[in-house]
Amino acid sequence: GTAPTSASPCSLPGTEKTPGYWNEGARRRLELALALQPVERRAKNIILFMGDGMGLSTVSAARIYQGQLAGGSGEDNVLAMETFPHVALTKTYTIDRQVPDSAGTGTAYLCGVKANAKTLGLSGAAVYGKCHTAFGNEVDSILHRARLAGKSVGIVTTTRVQHASPGATYAHSVSRSWYADANMPKDALREGCKDIAYQLVHNTDINVILGGGRIYMTPKQTPDPEYPDDPAQNGVRKDGLDLIAEWLGSKEVPEPGRRGAGAERCRVGVSHRHHVCSHWQGARYVWDKKGLDEVEDDSVSHLMGLFEPKDMKYELNRNTSTDPSIVEMTEKAIRILRRNPNGFFLFVEDDAHAGGRIDHGHHSGRAKQALMETVMLDQAVARAGELTDPSDTLTVVTADHSHVFSFGGNTLRGSSIFGLAPKKAKDKRAYTSILYGNGPGYSIRDGGRPAASLPAAEDKDYRQQAAVPLESETHSGEDVAVMAKGPMAHLFHGVQEQHYIAHVLAYAACLEPYAAEPACGESRRASHSPRCSSQPLLALLALCVASHLAGG
Numbered sequence: 001g002t003a004p005t006s007a008s009p010c011s012l013p014g015t016e017k018t019p020g021y022w023n024e025g026a027r028r029r030l031e032l033a034l035a036l037q038p039v040e041r042r043a044k045n046i047i048l049f050m051g052d053g054m055g056l057s058t059v060s061a062a063r064i065y066q067g068q069l070a071g072g073s074g075e076d077n078v079l080a081m082e083t084f085p086h087v088a089l090t091k092t093y094t095i096d097r098q099v100p101d102s103a104g105t106g107t108a109y110l111c112g113v114k115a116n117a118k119t120l121g122l123s124g125a126a127v128y129g130k131c132h133t134a135f136g137n138e139v140d141s142i143l144h145r146a147r148l149a150g151k152s153v154g155i156v157t158t159t160r161v162q163h164a165s166p167g168a169t170y171a172h173s174v175s176r177s178w179y180a181d182a183n184m185p186k187d188a189l190r191e192g193c194k195d196i197a198y199q200l201v202h203n204t205d206i207n208v209i210l211g212g213g214r215i216y217m218t219p220k221q222t223p224d225p226e227y228p229d230d231p232a233q234n235g236v237r238k239d240g241l242d243l244i245a246e247w248l249g250s251k252e253v254p255e256p257g258r259r260g261a262g263a264e265r266c267r268v269g270v271s272h273r274h275h276v277c278s279h280w281q282g283a284r285y286v287w288d289k290k291g292l293d294e295v296e297d298d299s300v301s302h303l304m305g306l307f308e309p310k311d312m313k314y315e316l317n318r319n320t321s322t323d324p325s326i327v328e329m330t331e332k333a334i335r336i337l338r339r340n341p342n343g344f345f346l347f348v349e350d351d352a353h354a355g356g357r358i359d360h361g362h363h364s365g366r367a368k369q370a371l372m373e374t375v376m377l378d379q380a381v382a383r384a385g386e387l388t389d390p391s392d393t394l395t396v397v398t399a400d401h402s403h404v405f406s407f408g409g410n411t412l413r414g415s416s417i418f419g420l421a422p423k424k425a426k427d428k429r430a431y432t433s434i435l436y437g438n439g440p441g442y443s444i445r446d447g448g449r450p451a452a453s454l455p456a457a458e459d460k461d462y463r464q465q466a467a468v469p470l471e472s473e474t475h476s477g478e479d480v481a482v483m484a485k486g487p488m489a490h491l492f493h494g495v496q497e498q499h500y501i502a503h504v505l506a507y508a509a510c511l512e513p514y515a516a517e518p519a520c521g522e523s524r525r526a527s528h529s530p531r532c533s534s535q536p537l538l539a540l541l542a543l544c545v546a547s548h549l550a551g552g
Contacts, residue, residue, distance in 0.1 A: 058374055086493065107120060118175060289322055292307075297339070432465065
């Protein structure tokens with residue numbers, strides 16, 4: 001469920017009007033801050049949550065929305081990610097753009113170098129769209145380095161798994177749009193560049209891959225298992241490769257007695273709508289929630305789940321019986337990955353504009369969709385916290401960039417986040433608190449701006465008004481937050497460049513280029529031996545204080 005909201009003025013009449021209420025609350029927070037000690041051991045596990053497009057205005061509005069969903073006034077609600085003790089801001093510009101995209105930023109926070117917009121896993125020497133500039137300019141992600149170090153690794157996303165953000169964990173591409181070979185120009189194919197779906201299967205041995213993107217994995221005219229009668233959802237590959245079957249076949253030897261024919265049956269199973277293709281020990285492919293639920297955590301070392309032909313559906317539109325939520329995918333990934341005694345790295349993306357769907361919601365000017373995606377990402381953050389130990393797991397929540405999304409209008413305490421400003425505008429027409437600087441919400445009717453009204457403005461697909469007409473709302477260029485807890489989380493402080501994130505993650509987990517640091521050998525030995533830690537007790541104490549704060 002959602003986090004409890006702190007007491008609102010409605011439930012505690014008069015309490016907030018006394019200085020003691022604020023003074024006592026601040027004193028408790030001060031005591032927590034004074035007791036806070038950095039965790040200076042190295043991290044066995046790393047989880048990086050990335051809200052695509054989740055700028056500070058989105059986090060603030062989602063906090064209020066989550067609190068209101070739980071019956072509170074919302075403003076004093078606390079998201080799970082907001083309980084993390086260490087916070088920094090990061091500058092999101094790319095080498096060539098003041099206002100960035102998700103590919104250039106993904107390369108920064110995952111690979112540790114700033115890059116050009118629209119390029120993935122390549123240094124700034126690579127030129128967008130020019131295949132030959134990729135060769136020799138590849139940069140490796142934290143996920144790739146973690147796998148080389150013997151950790152299990154995974155990606156979870158509500159977008160297609162070939163999308164820019166997850167793509168930066170494994171791909172090297174001069175174009176973020178080269179999802180399949182069918183999306184590439186002939187000269188790029190001739191020069192030897194590979195599409196992103198191909199690289200997903202061939203570049204890095206990824207243990208868990210959960211998201212959308214089936215259409216890019218199978219040959220042209222392969223019917224989709226979920227929408228077999230819709231030719232628009234058929235596979236698109238021109239090279240005839242069945243990348244799902246290739247991935248399964250590369251992971252483990254077939255079960256005894258299935259050699260040779262087993263691979264063929266598995267290939268048939270993939271394309272003929274079986275829930276689970278189970279002919280390989282340790283590797284599974286699933287395409288719906290039923291298949292995901294049937295996978296036993298301890299029976300697989302590798303799991304690929306592709307739940308839509310392209311991006312997954314918004315949470316508010318999701319069919320809960322056929323498509324898993326980001327919370328369910330995150331839990332399954334952690335349960336599989338955490339069995340590795342060397343630890344794991346997990347990347348989890350939700351798109352606030354609907355890409356991770358937070359991002360997609362904003363691009364389409366639909367704030368309610370974007371904010372619900374943010375609430376769901378926060379639920380995944382909370383669930384991950386229950387499944388891991390803060391003494392050995394560094395958990396980081398950040399965004400790749402922000403959006404031209406704001407809420408204002410002098411609204412009263414407890415007003416619906418999707419509601420109207422209390423006074424009309426200069427044109428004598430009502431307007432919503434939430435507005436966009438640009439996007440598809442721009443509208444002129446009868447020579448003026450149409451008045452906003454309820455209940456229309458509360459609808460999940462309502463488009464808030466925008467100042468400038470664009471087909472798709474744009475990103476914005478202000479800094480975004482990084483929230484962190486666990487080993488080395490204190491290194492996230494101040495205002496940093498975005499590529500600093502990857503360096504902290506590498507340092508914390510003893511990955512290249514920091515694997516030879518003096519403390520790393522000691523940390524590897526410690527991760528294999530039991531130890532008594534006071535961290536869980538400290539975490540419990542913090543939780544107790546937090547719940548006490550929420551009540552007061």
